Amino acid sequence: MPDSKTSSISTNGLTIGYKSKAVAGNINFSCDSGELCAIIGVNGIGKSTLLRTLGNLQPKLYGSISINNQDLSTYSSGDLAKKLSVVLTEQPSSKNLTVEELIALGRQPYTNWIGTLTSKDKIYIQESLTAFLLKELRHRKCHELSDGQLQRVLIARAMAQDTPLILLDEPTTHLDLYHKVQILKLLQSLTHNEGKTIIFTTHEIDLAIQLCDKILILDGEQNPFGEPCQLIENEHFERLFPEEMVVFDPKTGAFKVSK
Numbered sequence: 191m192p193d194s195k196t197s198s199i200s201t202n203g204l205t206i207g208y209k210s211k212a213v214a215g216n217i218n219f220s221c222d223s224g225e226l227c228a229i230i231g232v233n234g235i236g237k238s239t240l241l242r243t244l245g246n247l248q249p250k251l252y253g254s255i256s257i258n259n260q261d262l263s264t265y266s267s268g269d270l271a272k273k274l275s276v277v278l279t280e281q282p283s284s285k286n287l288t289v290e291e292l293i294a295l296g297r298q299p300y301t302n303w304i305g306t307l308t309s310k311d312k313i314y315i316q317e318s319l320t321a322f323l324l325k326e327l328r329h330r331k332c333h334e335l336s337d338g339q340l341q342r343v344l345i346a347r348a349m350a351q352d353t354p355l356i357l358l359d360e361p362t363t364h365l366d367l368y369h370k371v372q373i374l375k376l377l378q379s380l381t382h383n384e385g386k387t388i389i390f391t392t393h394e395i396d397l398a399i400q401l402c403d404k405i406l407i408l409d410g411e412q413n414p415f416g417e418p419c420q421l422i423e424n425e426h427f428e429r430l431f432p433e434e435m436v437v438f439d440p441k442t443g444a445f446k447v448s449k
């Protein structure tokens with residue numbers, strides 16, 4: 191696999207937050223090519239803030255973020271657009287586009303100033319439509335899609351952008367179990383079959399344990415990071431929620447309501 195097609199991301203002593211306050215510190219993790227990584231933690235702990243900081247959409251407070259061992263802040267915006275794509279909850283403005291038009295926006299980092307699509311760009315768009323089962327919906331306006339369909343379109347746009355690193359904020363929110371698994375399996379196949387590096391935030395801890403290669407637990411203190419089985423062995427999931435409400439069963443890798 192050529193180097194330009196692979197990507198690693200790592201943080202060292204990272205503190206994230208806003209001018210008014212630091213949200214989380216002591217964030218240390220690294221994710222390599224071919225790895226699917228989830229960021230989990232309780233409401234308000236800083237998952238979305240971390241994802242936006244990794245995606246260069248908001249400044250870090252302290253510490254460092256490196257992509258391919260190069261500091262994130264030293265990349266030009268053009269170079270970064272070819273390295274990483276960020277999938278956030280979509281703004282209503284782009285929902286007036288058709289599925290195909292929205293996916294075509296993924297090719298912007300490669301097109302000329304008037305956005306002319308080359309035959310190579312068109313191939314990427316068609317491949318993304320096919321991979322995400324969207325061919326029949328290609329002419330549908332995005333505001334006419336279900337949440338699950340729109341989520342697939344947004345990930346397909348990131349695939350068309352063809353970046354080695356993809357960051358997604360809660361890609362499975364509002365989806366039923368079948369469609370949550372469908373989206374996460376698509377992400378897993380992009381990492382394992384195409385060597386992408388994918389990081390996403392989620393509240394689906396059980397599914398993350400089953401499907402991810404690595405998990406970062408934002409807990410406001412140690413922020414443990416590692417393979418799901420290591421985190422289970424070290425009892426990190428037990429400490430995530432107050433045990434009078436929910437307990438973690440290490441045998442099944444799932445949470446249960448406390449009796």
Ligand SMILES: Nc1ncnc2c1ncn2[C@@H]1O[C@H](COP(=O)(O)OP(=O)(O)OP(=O)(O)O)[C@@H](O)[C@H]1O
Pocket residue numbers: 208210213231232233234235236237238239240
């Ligand atoms: N623009 C902002 N300015 C200041 N504080 C903010 C801003 N956006 C979010 N916060 C605060 O930062 C903290 C972390 O928020 P964030 O959205 O990153 O958490 P989260 O873990 O993604 O939460 P959830 O699971 O509820 O989506 C919260 O206390 C939130 O109130």
